[in-house]
Amino acid sequence: MYSLSNFKLLVDKQAEIDTIHQNCDNLIQSTVTPKMDAEVNTLLDAINKKLTEQGFTITVTSTGLIAQYSEAVINVDKHSKSLEECFFINLNNFAEDQVSIILDVSDAMMPKISNNLDGYTEIIEQMTDTLKYAKSLEKACTEPKFIYRTQSNIVFHSAEEVVNYYFQ
Numbered sequence: 001m002y003s004l005s006n007f008k009l010l011v012d013k014q015a016e017i018d019t020i021h022q023n024c025d026n027l028i029q030s031t032v033t034p035k036m037d038a039e040v041n042t043l044l045d046a047i048n049k050k051l052t053e054q055g056f057t058i059t060v061t062s063t064g065l066i067a068q069y070s071e072a073v074i075n076v077d078k079h080s081k082s083l084e085e086c087f088f089i090n091l092n093n094f095a096e097d098q099v100s101i102i103l104d105v106s107d108a109m110m111p112k113i114s115n116n117l118d119g120y121t122e123i124i125e126q127m128t129d130t131l132k133y134a135k136s137l138e139k140a141c142t143e144p145k146f147i148y149r150t151q152s153n154i155v156f157h158s159a160e161e162v163v164n165y166y167f168q
Contacts, residue, residue: 027141
């Protein structure tokens with residue numbers, strides 16, 4: 001059994017999701033990307049400062065930096081993904097780790113959008129999850145905050161914490 005009221009609900013919710021995603025695309029261009037670029041520069045500047053204080057010679061590259069001390073080389077190389085900047089930190093080929101700057105998207109709370117159980121129930125549940133993520137993303141894009149996450153899922157909230165973790 002399929003109810004027309006649930007079908008109409010799906011159509012309305014899809015339109016709402018499409019509108020939110022369009023708004024997010026605009027916010028990513030106008031708000032998130034410039035703040036992400038600033039965050040990247042803050043991290044690279046903090047690494048540069050810390051390693052310079054430790055006696056390393058720094059060479060800034062288009063994707064990060066290379067720090068040299070005697071025969072030791074630390075390479076910090078950036079790779080971009082959607083809403084994420086990944087840095088690979090290679091310590092003289094002995095150790096490599098990855099830390100990413102990620103847009104902090106917290107879950108938005110949403111009420112259940114249908115109580116009528118019919119053939120659309122599973123689709124409505126999926127649509128609710130999609131709408132929930134879209135609203136969370138929109139909120140995150142409106143006032144972007146970033147977290148740093150390592151390959152082993154250690155989370156930091158500032159460039160300073162990352163620098164202290166990797167370059168004590």
